[in-house]
Each structure stands twice: as C-alpha cells, then as structure tokens.
Amino acid sequence: MDNSRFNIGLKLLEKIDGEAGQNVIESLQDICPDLAKYTIEYPFGDIYARSGLDLKSREIATVAALTALGHCTPQLKVHLNAALNVGCTEEEIKEILLQMSVYAGFPAALNGMFAFKEVLEQRNLKQHG
Template structure:
C-alpha cells in the first residue's frame, strides 16, 4: 500500500512540478529518507488524489496558505511554479497574493509577491 501511495504521490507531483519530487527525495536521502517519503505520500498521494478539487484549485489554496504563513519561501516558490504549471495565469497568481494582504497583512503579501517575481524571473516570463 505504501509503495502505491508513494507512486501516486510522485505521479501527482511530477504532473504539478516536473522533477521536484525526486529532488526532495534526493535531498533528504542522506539524513531522513522517511521524511521525503511522507512528504510525497500524504500530501500528493492521499490529498491531491482526492475528488472534489482540481489541481488548479488545490494550488490556489496552497499558494494562499503559504503566502499567509509568510515564512515558507522555498515551498511557496515551488507552489507558485506549480500554480502556473496547472493553469493559473500570472494575473491570477498576483491576485491570490494580493488577496492575502487583507487576511495575512502586507509583510506576508510583499514576501509572496517578491517570491513570485523571482519565480517569473527564473523562468524568463
């Protein structure tokens, strides 16, 4: 069962963000491979594979949450890229981040927008 969860998780993560899943596994291999596996199995193997929301809606929620948290820049950048990969437009992502200024404050929104600017610059947009 666990291997199936891992495979399903890797499939979803690859669909969302290319080879990011393998990079996570590789980066944790020498210190805690179980954390890598859990990071793939639960969010991407269990949650992302549920019915009820499409991948675009899930990434909108994820970008909003990570922006609101304000202290998750590496993870936010991964999901900003993922949002674009699953069909969010640049304008939609900007609006999601701007919306968070109301609920999470300007510092969180500024951090989110600067992270998005980096993502766009990295991908030549």
C-alpha cells in the first residue's frame, strides 16, 4: 500500500465527507477491503489532492455528475453532504440540481432534489437531536 497516497486520501476524505465517507470505507472491510483502499487512494489521494480546482469546485462537479447519472443516490447523498461541508450553500446546490434538469432531464433533477431534501433533513436532525 502506498502510504502517502492513502494517508493524503484519508485526510481529504475526512475533511470532505466526515463520518459518511468513513462509514462507506468501513462497510467495505468485510467484503472487499481493496475497494475501500482504492476509493481512498485514487479519488481522494490522487484526484481531489490536485491543485487545479478547489474542493468546492470539485464537489460541484461531482454533484452534477452523480445527478446526471441518475442511479447513484447513495453516493449523491454523500457528496451533497460533502458539498455543504466544503462551502456550498443550500441555494447553490439547489441551482446545480435545477441546472441538471436541462442536461440530464427532469427525472434526474427531481431525484437529485429529493435526495438533497433528505440530506438537509438528516443534517437538521443531527444539529437539533
């Protein structure tokens, strides 16, 4: 294991996704720990660590892509949380999801908006629970 990539990726994952990212990694340990390792090393240790975009811009792109794919709701929820964690406002995220109605269609935009509604409700419960 390349500890530098893994450690860089793990630190970024914690900063961006908090416990949600860690939960995904832990959930893979009993079935495919290599997938967990690769999820940390490549996306976070290699790509997110690059200097070409800030974390907010990377999360905007990720939320748009996952929304457009239309079949990645669990991952979309993680990255909707991440977008909020790295500085996106609720209004900005709503606009991203609305923008996807043009390029990915209304079903994808609706699914994304409903996922965002769930994320906001869960965050609200954590803050007041």
